[in-house]
Every structure is written in C-alpha cells, then in structure tokens.
Amino acid sequence: MNRDFHGLRSLLPGKAAWLIPALVLLLSACATHKTPDEVVLAPSLTGLVQIETLTESNDNGLLRVKITGRNMIDRVLTMDYQFDWLDKDGQMVDSVLSRKTRFTADRLRYFTIDGIAPSADVVSYRLYIDERAR
Amino acid sequence: MTFQINAISMKTRALGLLMLLTLVLAGCAQRTVIVDREADDADPTLALEYRDFEFAAMDAVNSLLSSGAVDHPENKRYVMAVSRVTNDTMQRIDTDQLIRQVRIALLQSGKVITTSAISADGVQDELLDEVRRLRGSEEFRADTQVETGTLISPDFGLTGKIMQRNIDRDRRTQQVEYYFQLVLTDLRNGLAVWENETPIIKRGSNRSVAW
Structure with a gap:
C-alpha cells in the first residue's frame, strides 16, 4: 500500500x-449515505437526517413505499412529510393520501415513513421531508 | 353668537373623533382570507378542524389499503356499505366529514365501491325506492324501467365512532383527546376484518373551549 x-x-x-x-x-x-432521488430533504435537515433504506413494492396493484431514516443529532426533530404521487404522464394524483403529515424522530433514533399510492395509475412519487418550526 | 360657534365647533370635533374611531376600528379588524390547505401553518385549535379529519382519513385509508383486507382474489372491487358512525364528542359535527374522505379514497384506489342502496338507517338514496315504485307505470317507457333483482348486496360494512375525552392537567392547561375508530366487517360472516384507531391529542389553555 x-x-x-x-x-x-x-x-x-x-x-x-x-x-x-x-x-x-x-x-x-x-x-x-446519498439521499435517494425520490426523497427531497429540506436544506435545513442536511446533516441532521439520513435516509438509510428505501423499499418499493407493488403487491396488490398499488405502489407501496417504505423509508427508514435516522435522526443524527441529540435533539428531537419535528418534521412534516408529504408524498406527491405521479401517474405515467408525470401528473400529480390528488388524494387524501397526499396530505402533509407531521411526525417526530427521537434523538439519535431511527424512524420509518410508510406510504401507499392512492390509485393503480400511480407509477412514481416524490417524498418531501421538511423540518417543522417549533 | 359665540355660544352658537362653540356648539358647531364641538359638533365638528365629535364627528371627526367618531370618523377617526371608525377608521381605527376598521384597521384593526381581522381580514378574511381563503386558507391554502397545502400550506396552512396556522396553530391548531382545541376543537376538531378540517386538518384533523384529513389526518384521520389519511391514516385510516393508509392502514386499510396496506392491510390487504380489501384485496379481492380475482382483482375485482368489493362493495361496501356505510353503517352508523357515532359522534361521541361534545361538538356538533357531521361524521360524513370523515367518512366521505374515506369513501372517495377507497373508490379512487379501485379496490372498493360504496353502495348507496343500503345503510344503517335504511336506503341511503331515496330515489332507489322511488324509481322502483314506478314499475308498471304507463307514464314511463317500459324498456327504461328498473328490473327486479338489479341491486348488489354489500360485502363489507364500515362502522365507527369519534370519541372525545377532556382532562384538566393543571389550573391553566387542559388536554383534549380525540379517537377516530373505524371497523370494517365482513357482512357474510360478521367478522371484523380490519380495525383502526387514530388518536389526536391536543393540549391548550383552559380558557379555550373544545365544543
């Protein structure tokens, strides 16, 4: 060497x-620890949150997404996540499953986000994760 | 003469003061705005609001579609009837605000279709009965009249309850707990094939009223 x-x-x-x-x-x-292209982390979360795994499945005709992330700091993080579900033309499929959802990640702990597509027309998605102001 | 001038001057001043006060009060009045649901960062209220119903519906639909309970083995749609959803809160709310969103999402998923032919309170759409009463009427063309045996029985029944509990934490703080409970029952055998509870816990001033 x-x-x-x-x-x-x-x-x-x-x-x-x-x-x-x-x-x-x-x-x-x-x-x-590259963040997957489908996940859009807010700039304020860079270095604070790490996306560990992303799995996609389509068992019952609906796209299902599971994401495991980790809070890298010694402080509880309160965040919002929101899925944009997209059809084959790239158009957003509006649904109650696309609403912004609040969640917290305990200090230095792992967290999961589980999403299911609202319809069989959905072929891709974007997931936005943003820090929520306290 | 002087007395008259003074009286007019006082009247003018009073009028001016009144106009000024009106302007000040109008300036302080809260403006009415249309809320953008996608970017609504307003503080939550102790009472139930649209965001709570959206969250509860999202949680329920996510859970139901992920559970596989409505996956038809032949890739067909199940037929669901909506049973009674009880409002066990101190607020005057229409439980349809929750159920309608669940129905729309399930219809969109392509897995479940809701029947309007039956509900816990009888026929949900009165026109179903009305058009059947017209059978044999000479006023309507015979080939447009509804035949017998055309309605489809539901496979599942959706029932639920929205509960509220108020707890005084201390002299200044109260906690209001809401529980959105939904159950899907297989109407052929009576088994509850899916159940979900979405708790929404709020904490706020004792001076706020949650009804």
Whole structure:
C-alpha cells in the first residue's frame, strides 16, 4: 500500500499526490449515505437526517413505499412529510393520501415513513421531508 | 353668537373623533382570507378542524389499503356499505366529514365501491325506492324501467365512532383527546376484518373551549 502511494507520489508533483487518497475517502463517505432521488430533504435537515433504506413494492396493484431514516443529532426533530404521487404522464394524483403529515424522530433514533399510492395509475412519487418550526 | 360657534365647533370635533374611531376600528379588524390547505401553518385549535379529519382519513385509508383486507382474489372491487358512525364528542359535527374522505379514497384506489342502496338507517338514496315504485307505470317507457333483482348486496360494512375525552392537567392547561375508530366487517360472516384507531391529542389553555 505504502509502495503504491510512493509510486503515485513519484508520478504527481509535490503535495498533489496526497489529495487523491483524501478525495477518495471524502467521496466514499458521501456515497454511503446519498439521499435517494425520490426523497427531497429540506436544506435545513442536511446533516441532521439520513435516509438509510428505501423499499418499493407493488403487491396488490398499488405502489407501496417504505423509508427508514435516522435522526443524527441529540435533539428531537419535528418534521412534516408529504408524498406527491405521479401517474405515467408525470401528473400529480390528488388524494387524501397526499396530505402533509407531521411526525417526530427521537434523538439519535431511527424512524420509518410508510406510504401507499392512492390509485393503480400511480407509477412514481416524490417524498418531501421538511423540518417543522417549533 | 359665540355660544352658537362653540356648539358647531364641538359638533365638528365629535364627528371627526367618531370618523377617526371608525377608521381605527376598521384597521384593526381581522381580514378574511381563503386558507391554502397545502400550506396552512396556522396553530391548531382545541376543537376538531378540517386538518384533523384529513389526518384521520389519511391514516385510516393508509392502514386499510396496506392491510390487504380489501384485496379481492380475482382483482375485482368489493362493495361496501356505510353503517352508523357515532359522534361521541361534545361538538356538533357531521361524521360524513370523515367518512366521505374515506369513501372517495377507497373508490379512487379501485379496490372498493360504496353502495348507496343500503345503510344503517335504511336506503341511503331515496330515489332507489322511488324509481322502483314506478314499475308498471304507463307514464314511463317500459324498456327504461328498473328490473327486479338489479341491486348488489354489500360485502363489507364500515362502522365507527369519534370519541372525545377532556382532562384538566393543571389550573391553566387542559388536554383534549380525540379517537377516530373505524371497523370494517365482513357482512357474510360478521367478522371484523380490519380495525383502526387514530388518536389526536391536543393540549391548550383552559380558557379555550373544545365544543
């Protein structure tokens, strides 16, 4: 390993060689907890909430989404989540299942969000998670 | 003469004061606005409001559709009748505010259709009886009259209750607990195939009135 680094250093000028492992480490750390594209976290929750898993199923003709997240800080977080259910044309399917819902995540604990599509026309979704003002 | 001028001056002043007072009061009056339901951040009230009904309906529909209780093995729709939903709160509310949203969402899901032919109080839509009374009437074309044996019996019955409990926490604070309870019964065998309770707990000033 050391030999490899020495080899790399010999190829790159000066301090630039040390930037590569640092960059690799930084990028791998970011890749581990990338928020899925379907989930839109409010900027104020960046670093406070981490989305751990997202599973989709379609057992009974209706798209079902389960998300596990984690409150990363030592403070209870009060949040809202809201699903936008979208049909094949990207149009929103309005329903009582698209209403904003309040929930809390205990300090340093995991939380789950469970959503079911209002109709069989739904093919995709967006989930918004926002911090609620106290 | 001087007395007359003084009297007119006093009247003018009083009128001016009155106009000023009217303007001030009009300025203080609360404006009426139309609430955007998607972005309503107003503080909750101790009494039940539209957001509570929406939340309870959303929770119930989410639970019912996720439970699989209304998944037909042949991918058909089940027929549901709405039974009595009791308002056991101190407020004068129409329980239809909850049930209507549940009905709409279930119809939209494609899994359940609600019948208007029967309810706990008899026929829900009186026209169903009326059009059947017209059988044999010479005033209506025979081929447009409703035949016998056309109504469909329900598979499920939806019943429920909305409860309220008031608790004094201390001299200044009260807690109002609401419970939205719904039960879906298989009408062929009487078994409750799905049940759900959505509690909504509110806490506020003792000076507020929750009815």
